[in-house]
Amino acid sequence: MIGTWRVLEHHLMVYRRTWKGGMFVSFASPILFLAAMGIGLGSLIARGPVRTVGGVSYLAFLAPGLLAATAMQTAFVEETYPIMAKLQWLRTYDGMLATPLTIGNLLGGEIGWLAVRQAITAITFFIVLVIFGTVSSVAAVLMIPVAVLNGLAFGLPIMAFSATQRKDKGFPVIGRFIITPLFLLGGVFFPIQRLPQLAQVIAWLTPLAHSVALARSLAIGGSNGSAAIHLAVPATYVVVGIAAAGITLRRRLVQ
Amino acid sequence: MIAILAGRRPAQVPAARRASHLVERNAILYRREWSLIVSGFFEPLLYLLAIGYGVGSLVGSAVTLNGHPIPYAAFVAPALMATSAMNGAVYETAFNFFYKLKYVKLYDAVLATPLGVADVALGEIVWALIRGTLYALGFLIVMAGLGLIASPWAILALPAAMLIGFTFAAVGTAASTFVRTWQDFDLVLIVMIPLFLFSATFYPITLYPGALQLVVQLTPLYHGVDLLRSLTTGSIGPGLVGDLVYLVVLGGAALLLAAVRLQRLLLK
Amino acid sequence: MAISPSDTTALIHARGLSKRFANLVAVDAIDFDVDRGEAFGFLGPNGAGKTSTMRMIGCVSTPSSGTLSVLGMNPITDGPRIRARLGVVPQADTLDMELHVDENLFTYARYFDIPRDVARRRAKELLEFVQLNDRAKDEVEPLSGGMKRRLTIARALVNEPDLLLLDEPTTGLDPQARHLVWDRLYRLKQQGVTIVLTSHYMDEAEQLCDRLVVMDKAKIVASGSPRSLIDRYATREVLELRFKIDAAPALDGKLEGIADRVEVLPDRVLLYTQDGDAAAAAVHERGLQPESTLVRRSTLEDVFLRLTGRSLIE
Structure with a gap:
């Protein structure tokens, strides 16, 4: 446990110097999307056939979805190139393993760090949502842990994948074929029910659709009947991700 | 034998033939990485599906052009095409160019051959244009297949997309000469993402308050979007001339700046 | 030139x-x-x-x-x-x-x-x-x-x-x-x-x-040419001596006359001479006990040292 804390401490220390770099992807970019799509496009939708989406303005519909999607994107950014760097380019892990730290500590430290990173992003974003006036219930604050869970559900399997890669060529492929399609079609910008049947099934197999649905019901205050399943799917990804990352990291670092 | 005066070096005129060899080098690389090229088609199509049709079903016929409602997908598609031309050109120049310039020192090797700085810049911009043209062509074909083209003027959308690609390739090359570290690319994104979101991409510029409309009209992607949208929807007007002049002037100025900066960077 | x-x-x-x-x-x-x-x-x-x-x-x-x-x-x-x-x-x-x-x-x-x-x-x-x-x-x-x-x-x-x-x-x-x-x-x-x-x-x-x-x-x-530079700025052979640390001050003057030229470097002493072995024998005759001795042909390194007073690779 203490070893894990030491690894986490390392990440926090690095972050103190580099936090500016990730600011744009994590904060500014989603806020810009919220302004352009939520307000600009929202005013078009208000004149369209449905006027409101799920009973609320398009801005209020979009905001919780963007919160969850940002967690996914942060996970992608944090668990691809930085992991490759620590494994191969900077050899940070090799340095750590030359001390009493274990691979379990490395993994624990990474998970802790990812959770912290996700929480920072989610809390900031939540404050932005309050300023935009899209938060109407106290329960909405629970969107923050939902976003963190979603971030871990994407981050840990991606980390497991990154630990198997010797080149960075696979990362853009994940970005193009998993992250961007989910961002655009996973229920963030329009209700998932408007997708073709097959696409809906695929979407519900991913953590994002569930996290978006749960965050949205918390923000808008609708029914939370399926909360259990909306938590169970991302949680399953987290558990499988931890196990997989444990295996691939060990295989990579212990030769 | 000529005595040399300090600092006098005639600017080299680029030779198309020499520049073409750099294009060939990139083609050799991408012959192997063809999947990268193909997947580049993917993103604008996804946006078209998600925003044009998914969100479009919420918008209905709320968008009008010259008083007539048009399908939202037909409204958004040319804007996505312009954005894709911008993105492709900037990534290929600013990011790849920086990588080759600073990281792998590729151009140090190239400049030891008969190729000069101007040839290098021209070669990279031409390469970016070739890729961009392929993407634009693919996207136009998809638009036609989906019935999103309302006018024969759309045939000019291909050269128009090439012009947008040229302008942003020149801007990207110039920008890359100012970049010192990878962190500086955040600045490039900080410019590109707002351009993408606010250049009347997803809704008519008339939705903005008057002052903001003016600001948007000062930015480059807006003119690209306006140009392509006019052509594919067939709403041809005098505004097109303004779009063309803006893009040509900006591209030319950026090209000049890039050439001067590169000369200074590579020939110390 | x-x-x-x-x-x-x-x-x-x-x-x-x-x-x-x-x-x-x-x-x-x-x-x-x-x-x-x-x-x-x-x-x-x-x-x-x-x-x-x-x-x-x-x-x-x-x-x-x-x-x-x-x-x-x-x-x-x-x-x-x-x-x-x-x-x-x-x-x-x-x-x-x-x-x-x-x-x-x-x-x-x-x-x-x-x-x-x-x-x-x-x-x-x-x-x-x-x-x-x-x-x-x-x-x-x-x-x-x-x-x-x-x-x-x-x-x-x-x-x-x-x-x-x-x-x-x-x-x-x-x-x-x-x-x-x-x-x-x-x-x-x-x-x-x-x-x-x-x-x-x-x-x-x-x-x-x-x-x-x-x-x-x-x-x-x-x-x-490399040879002409060596001929001009060095001797045929070089005797390299290494002494115990801090022994250098004690050498003062004791090497005089053994070689055409002597260079005292931080880690060793170089004696430029036509006959390295003879110089080594002379060093021992004077009661000096270097940790190691090495006779080698002079090189351009020695030329550089002579020309600039500094070793070539710092």
């Missing part, structure tokens, strides 16, 4: 050649000529101005003042035409990491406008010449330092250059890799290729150069 009698035959001709940067004089009014078919060396420590000189010859850096002609042309106005006939091996490898080994040679040949079939054939021949033919389809990154260097040399030969410029061709290579590179360069020399190289290794210059100049602090401080 050796100036070739007929300037017209010189492949490179420089008079008063200088390169100044904002607050630094990198090359300070140097004169030299390189003739067809010879191997010519610039020797000196880091920062002596060797690379700046090479870059001016390679037409990628504009001289600040002075005269320079390369292959009878003016580097400022005829850059592309001159570079078409040069082969350049830069100090740091600038291989195209995104392309495979053979593609590196092929694309480089294309930069010279060499037809595709000729480029392909030459790439194959050159890979054989530098003994990399079994790595033709491999990526560049995993190659060893010596292999990358040989690939860079092969690349520089792809246009069958009249003049080959090598900037520190073996710096950072292990002894084996180094000898392999030397062997290939020696063969090129035998084939009549004109070679200009920079080095801070004296043994490299002795191995490869017909003529060389020693540079220090932006100026040429000596020139001639």
Whole structure:
């Protein structure tokens, strides 16, 4: 446990110097999307056939979805190139393993760090949502842990994948074929029910659709009947991700 | 034998033939990485599906052009095409160019051959244009297949997309000469993402308050979007001339700046 | 200073050649000529101005003042035409990491406008010449330092250059890799290729150069053949003595008269003499007990030490 804390401490220390770099992807970019799509496009939708989406303005519909999607994107950014760097380019892990730290500590430290990173992003974003006036219930604050869970559900399997890669060529492929399609079609910008049947099934197999649905019901205050399943799917990804990352990291670092 | 005066070096005129060899080098690389090229088609199509049709079903016929409602997908598609031309050109120049310039020192090797700085810049911009043209062509074909083209003027959308690609390739090359570290690319994104979101991409510029409309009209992607949208929807007007002049002037100025900066960077 | 009698035959001709940067004089009014078919060396420590000189010859850096002609042309106005006939091996490898080994040679040949079939054939021949033919389809990154260097040399030969410029061709290579590179360069020399190289290794210059100049602090401080420089600025043999730490002060005056010249370095004492063994015997006769003694032939390193008072590689 203490070893894990030491690894986490390392990440926090690095972050103190580099936090500016990730600011744009994590904060500014989603806020810009919220302004352009939520307000600009929202005013078009208000004149369209449905006027409101799920009973609320398009801005209020979009905001919780963007919160969850940002967690996914942060996970992608944090668990691809930085992991490759620590494994191969900077050899940070090799340095750590030359001390009493274990691979379990490395993994624990990474998970802790990812959770912290996700929480920072989610809390900031939540404050932005309050300023935009899209938060109407106290329960909405629970969107923050939902976003963190979603971030871990994407981050840990991606980390497991990154630990198997010797080149960075696979990362853009994940970005193009998993992250961007989910961002655009996973229920963030329009209700998932408007997708073709097959696409809906695929979407519900991913953590994002569930996290978006749960965050949205918390923000808008609708029914939370399926909360259990909306938590169970991302949680399953987290558990499988931890196990997989444990295996691939060990295989990579212990030769 | 000529005595040399300090600092006098005639600017080299680029030779198309020499520049073409750099294009060939990139083609050799991408012959192997063809999947990268193909997947580049993917993103604008996804946006078209998600925003044009998914969100479009919420918008209905709320968008009008010259008083007539048009399908939202037909409204958004040319804007996505312009954005894709911008993105492709900037990534290929600013990011790849920086990588080759600073990281792998590729151009140090190239400049030891008969190729000069101007040839290098021209070669990279031409390469970016070739890729961009392929993407634009693919996207136009998809638009036609989906019935999103309302006018024969759309045939000019291909050269128009090439012009947008040229302008942003020149801007990207110039920008890359100012970049010192990878962190500086955040600045490039900080410019590109707002351009993408606010250049009347997803809704008519008339939705903005008057002052903001003016600001948007000062930015480059807006003119690209306006140009392509006019052509594919067939709403041809005098505004097109303004779009063309803006893009040509900006591209030319950026090209000049890039050439001067590169000369200074590579020939110390 | 050796100036070739007929300037017209010189492949490179420089008079008063200088390169100044904002607050630094990198090359300070140097004169030299390189003739067809010879191997010519610039020797000196880091920062002596060797690379700046090479870059001016390679037409990628504009001289600040002075005269320079390369292959009878003016580097400022005829850059592309001159570079078409040069082969350049830069100090740091600038291989195209995104392309495979053979593609590196092929694309480089294309930069010279060499037809595709000729480029392909030459790439194959050159890979054989530098003994990399079994790595033709491999990526560049995993190659060893010596292999990358040989690939860079092969690349520089792809246009069958009249003049080959090598900037520190073996710096950072292990002894084996180094000898392999030397062997290939020696063969090129035998084939009549004109070679200009920079080095801070004296043994490299002795191995490869017909003529060389020693540079220090932006100026040429000596020139001639390796042998003539040794004859002029050193003795036939050198006796190297190592003493226990702190023993140096006790030596005061005790070595006088044993050698033509004595250099006391931080870690050892060098005695320049015609007969090293005799000098060693004399040292022992005087009751001195060095930890180790070594008799060797004098080298350009000793020349450099003599000329500048400093060791060549800090």
